Amino acid sequence: GNGFDIYDLYDLGEFDQKDGKATKWGTKEQLMDLMGAAKEKGVGVYWDAVLNHKAGADDKERCQVVEVDENGIEARISFPAVESSYRTKTISDPYEIEAWVKFDFLGRGDKHSKQKYRWYHFTGTDFDAATNRKAIFQVVGDNKGWSNSVDKEQGNADYMMFADLDYSHQEVIDDVKNWGTWIVKETGIKGFRLDAVQHFSERFTNEWVEHVREQCGKDIFCVGEFWVGDVKTMTEWLEKMGHKFSLFDAPLLYNFSNISKSENADLRKVFDNSLVQVEPVNAVTVVMNHDTQPGQTVATPVEGFFKPLAYSLILLRNNGYPCLFYGDLYGMRGNKDNDVPSEPPACGGKLADLTLVRKLYAYGDQEDYFNDANCIGFVRRGTWDKPNGCAVVMSNAKPGEIRMAVGREHKGECWTDVLGWEEKEVKIDDEGYGVFPCPGVSVSVYVKKDAEGRDRFPVDFDANIYKE
Structure with missing residues (x-):
């Protein structure tokens, strides 16, 4: 997997489990060598954390569930939106399934954490092994249900994929908080990118970042992946988080894309309705990332001629926290199976130059x-x-x-x-x-x-x- 099908948060390529010791990216020893080299160069490393779910369970367990609506046609065509439809709409009576929700971490044992996971640590799953059937199954039990402190996408955005963690369960809360402090102290990382923050409890997320900063220092950086084009939704989420987080400025990227594809577009409007315009301290500005590159889930192409302009606007100005895309710096090899062509390094190979300009000269008041x-x-x-x-x-x-x-x-x-x-x-x-x-x-x-x-x-x- 690529990390999104997360099995064991505590296994960094250290234990022989799931048919091998190394992750796709290497062993823990190689990771620690990388961390040491980064420290020598003065480079801080952020951890891409997937906290919404677990995958690759060790065994099945029987549990009571109800099915919920996957289609949500009524919600999508109604105005105003019908929040009771889609993921909040039950379409079956309770019944029992065999779910892949038993996690024993046999290769790791009790090292780093003694916590094991069972059906009651999850709110939902998507496969019944007894019938070999896929659906969205909401786990039934005392105090069970989708989190209410998530985005309203699809009626309720709590369930995304695999075995969805229940952040109302104290054992889950304690274990993931413990992991947050452990990973910082174990590796020396300087912050986190939290994947898909709109899909798990805002209440827990707030508690988690407070806990990690209390234990590891208030300068631990956190950015959430919340891919939405509406800046109002983003600012409301930041308010709920007490501005402890940053967010990727998706509206600004959409502006870059639209302007680059429009002849004689008005450059003066490039920051209109962007996050960096209204929350400059909490905006991580991007021109492209792994999700928006060609062939990916939310592909948002920025025409090649415009990338030097876009990178100048995020790298050399005084607001926002700019993020370079690896594929723009080094080029992209493409994917013939998906008809995605290869691309040379962006900005005519001058992205490194723009970055050095930022380091040497982009300081002080801005006019x-x-x-x-x-x-x-x-x-x-x-x-x-x-x-x-x-x-x-x-x-x-x-x-x-x-x-x-x-x-x-x-x-x-x-x-x-x-x-x-x-x-x-x-x-x-x-x-x-x-x-x-x-x-x-x-x-x-x-x-x-x-x-x-x-x-x-x-x-x-x-x-x-x-x-x-």
């Missing part, structure tokens, strides 16, 4: 020049210890230019495009202004010609990890 629909720019003024700053100008149509102020302290300086896409040099006048041009359908990033670190451009970055 926007969003006056023209097809040519926008902004300036970062620098700080006392990072004084150089930078000026960014981009166009999604014809070549353009913008007169922007970088500060009187820079008068007389010559600024040039670190990306090398615009050859003209810009002279800063006595008032601290310069006229910064950019090519058509492109972006230029200007820095003082002799600024500290300019000799590191263009970046000598080896993207050929596939050795092809």
Whole structure:
């Protein structure tokens, strides 16, 4: 599996179970070598945690269930939405099934955790082994039912897949809290990406992050995967979480995609209704990820010409926490079976350069020049210890230019495009202004010609990890 079909949270490739010791990604020893190498390089590692469910049970157990509606036609065509339909609509009387819900972790035993899992630790499952039948089965028992503190998608979003964990059960709560502190102390990770946060208890999620930070430090970072285009839904979730979390800015990605596919789209609207616009501290900004890349579940293509503009907008501005996509940095090999073509590294191979610009020059106050629909720019003024700053100008149509102020302290300086896409040099006048041009359908990033670190451009970055 790829990690989403999670069996044992505590097995990092340490125990001989499920036909082997190593995970798909390697052994625990290799993981710890990676963590050591990352620490030496000053790189913090975040753990992609799947806490919604368990899969690959060791054995079956008989339990009482009711079936719930999988189709939800009434809910989807009704307006306003009928919340009582879909996953909240029971379509059978209680009856008994054989469910794969017995987890003994025989290879691990009691190391790291003594907790074993039985039918009463789950709220639902999707397969009856006695009849070899798939459906959505809600477990019946005392205090059983879907969580009420989840998203209203499909009426109730608690059930997603496999054996759904019951976060009203104290043993489940205690075990997963224990795992959170254990994984931080065991590996030295600096934070978490929580998968599919809308599908499990908000109450538990709040308790869990508070517990981990109490035990491991308040700087433990947490971002939730909550893929929805409605910024209001996202801000309401953040409010419920007490802003302890960040979320991936899906609305901004949708803006990138739509603008990139529209001729002469208005660049001034790129941040409209985005999370970074209203919750800048809690927004993780992306241009693509593993779910939105071509061929995946929520494919949201951003045209290649627009990616340098999009990455400049998330990497070089003062709001949001930018996240680079591995496939954009190194290229993607494609998938012939799904008719997904291979792609070279994004941004004409300049993504590493944009990242270095962020590290060296994208500091200080920001001034926007969003006056023209097809040519926008902004300036970062620098700080006392990072004084150089930078000026960014981009166009999604014809070549353009913008007169922007970088500060009187820079008068007389010559600024040039670190990306090398615009050859003209810009002279800063006595008032601290310069006229910064950019090519058509492109972006230029200007820095003082002799600024500290300019000799590191263009970046000598080896993207050929596939050795092809």
